[in-house]
Every structure is written in C-alpha cells, then in structure tokens.
Amino acid sequence: MITLDLHTHTKYSHGADTPKAMYASALERGMTVIGFSEHSPRPLGFDYTHEYRDALSAHLSDYVREVTDLRASPQTGENGPCRVLFGMEMDWLEGEEEYARRSANAFDFDYLIGSVHFLGHWGFDDGTGPWEDASQEICEHRYAQYFRHWEDMARSGLYNIAAHPDLIKIFSVDSFHIWLQKETSRQQIRRCLTVLRDGGMAMEISSAGLRKACREIYPAPPIMVMARELQVPITFASDAHAVKDVAFGFPRLESYARSFGFDRHVFFDHGRKTEIPL
Ligand SMILES: [Zn+2]
Ligand SMILES: [Zn+2]
Numbered sequence: 001m002i003t004l005d006l007h008t009h010t011k012y013s014h015g016a017d018t019p020k021a022m023y024a025s026a027l028e029r030g031m032t033v034i035g036f037s038e039h040s041p042r043p044l045g046f047d048y049t050h051e052y053r054d055a056l057s058a059h060l061s062d063y064v065r066e067v068t069d070l071r072a073s074p075q076t077g078e079n080g081p082c083r084v085l086f087g088m089e090m091d092w093l094e095g096e097e098e099y100a101r102r103s104a105n106a107f108d109f110d111y112l113i114g115s116v117h118f119l120g121h122w123g124f125d126d127g128t129g130p131w132e133d134a135s136q137e138i139c140e141h142r143y144a145q146y147f148r149h150w151e152d153m154a155r156s157g158l159y160n161i162a163a164h165p166d167l168i169k170i171f172s173v174d175s176f177h178i179w180l181q182k183e184t185s186r187q188q189i190r191r192c193l194t195v196l197r198d199g200g201m202a203m204e205i206s207s208a209g210l211r212k213a214c215r216e217i218y219p220a221p222p223i224m225v226m227a228r229e230l231q232v233p234i235t236f237a238s239d240a241h242a243v244k245d246v247a248f249g250f251p252r253l254e255s256y257a258r259s260f261g262f263d264r265h266v267f268f269d270h271g272r273k274t275e276i277p278l
Contacts (some may be wrong), residue, residue, distance in 0.1 A: 114159030
C-alpha cells in the first residue's frame with residue numbers, strides 16, 4: 001500500500017483547502033508521509049487565465065509557517081504517525097533559471113518538485129482551446145519542445161522530483177501516443193530520463209492525469225518501461241488541490257507501477273533520498 005503522497009496543493013495557490021485540512025485528510029486516508037508542494041510564484045509574463053500570483057506571493061510566509069508547524073508536531077493516523085515534508089512545486093521557465101535558483105534557495109525545503117507547465121510563455125495546460133484545431137504536426141512540435149524543457153529542468157540540478165512527466169498529453173492524448181511510437185521521440189525521452197537519474201532525481205507517478213481530459217496516469221506506459229530499464233527512482237503523487245483528492249487513485253498507481261517491475265519508491269527529507277519498499 002502506498003502511504004506517501006508527495007505532491008499536494010493548498011488554498012494558497014489555486015487549491016481549496018488549508019494545509020491543516022489537507023493534513024487531516026492525509027491522516028484519515030492512512031498516509032504516513034504527506035508532502036506539501038505548493039506552487040512557487042512565477043515571474044511576470046508567465047500567466048494563467050486565472051492567475052494566483054499576487055495572493056500566493058502575499059501569503060507565501062503563511063504557507064511556510066503552517067507547513068513547518070505541522071511538520072514540528074506530527075499526529076497519528078490509521079497507519080501510525082504521519083510525517084510532514086515541506087516542499088514546493090517550482091516551474092522550469094525558459095530564460096528564468098536565476099529566478100528559479102533564488103526561489104529554490106529561499107527556504108529550507110525538504111524537496112523541490114520541478115515542473116514544465118509553460119512552452120515559452122504559453123501555459124499549455126491552461127485550457128483546451130489552443131489544442132482543439134492543432135494538427136498532428138503542431139502537436140508533435142509541442143511535445144518535442146516540452147521534453148527539451150524537461151531535459152533542461154533536469155540538468156539544472158535544482159530539483160529532486162520531476163512532476164507529471166508527460167503533462168503535455170493533457171489535451172491531445174491520442175496524438176501524443178502516435179508521437180510516442182516514434183523511435184526519435186523515445187530517444188529524446190530516454191535521454192531526459194538518463195539525465196534525471198544521473199542527477200539523483202526521481203520521476204513522479206501521478207494520478208492527476210486520471211482526473212484530467214487525457215484520463216491517463218502520468219506518465220504513459222512506454223515512459224514507464226524506459227524508466228524501469230534505466231532504473232529511475234519513482235515517487236507517488238495525487239497532485240491534490242482539495243482534501244477529497246489526497247491519495248487519489250493510489251491502489252491503481254501501485255498496481256500500475258508494479259506491472260512495470262517497480263518494487264520500491266523514494267522520498268526526500270532535507271534533500272536526502274530514502275528508498276522504501278512498495
Ligand atoms: Zn504541476
Ligand atoms: Zn501540482
């Protein structure tokens with residue numbers, strides 16, 4: 001049973017609930033570790049339609065205080081004490097490495113999750129519109145660009161975990177699978193995974209995709225096969241933005257990971273990786 005959920009959000013970005021409520025939900029669901037990984041505010045010019053930058057920036061210190069308070073006094077749930085880890089999900093944004101570096105060093109994090117949500121200045125997961133009339137060729141151009149950003153993110157050495165590895169499939173899953181069949185695509189992803197592994201990072205397996213238009217776990221089976229071959233460490237994540245989604249779909253994530261031969265997963269505590277059996 002997976003009892004670690006390392007990717008969760010709160011009301012301080014676009015989530016619904018307080019850290020305390022998310023923690024109570026983790027206890028109820030038998031988690032032994034909950035990682036808080038609120039978004040890190042993005043620089044101006046990288047904007048979503050419903051941008052939460054100002055509120056998040058204004059209350060970042062509240063997030064930090066509430067999570068570190070919870071971390072200092074863990075409670076006991078169904079499966080014993082539930083540890084709190086203090087993390088953050090931080091975007092990899094083209095040309096903004098210095099900004100990311102400053103954000104990464106702003107607090108004493110247990111771990112950082114690196115994410116690609118933007119191609120250039122476009123938040124590609126913001127809505128289905130720009131994907132609706134996109135040809136296979138345009139989609140493939142976007143997939144390749146996404147994984148170039150992903151590789152740069154892994155090479156930066158800033159992060160411990162790579163989030164939702166194939167988020168780019170969110171609104172075009174069929175086209176993505178066509179692209180994924182190509183040897184050149186697989187070579188590109190294999191290179192990304194190698195960089196990730198060699199940098200001491202882990203790859204996240206996320207149930208968030210099951211709740212999105214793609215209706216698939218992140219990442220897709222061919223990427224799972226490559227990650228297993230390359231012995232990339234894995235983490236598990238719900239990417240919950242509300243109490244109801246903490247540990248969402250974890251039995252399914254567990255059987256998914258096992259079906260590719262994974263028998264252990266990891267978490268990070270003050271940047272130190274610990275491996276545990278699945
Ligand atoms: Zn994300
Ligand atoms: Zn997230």
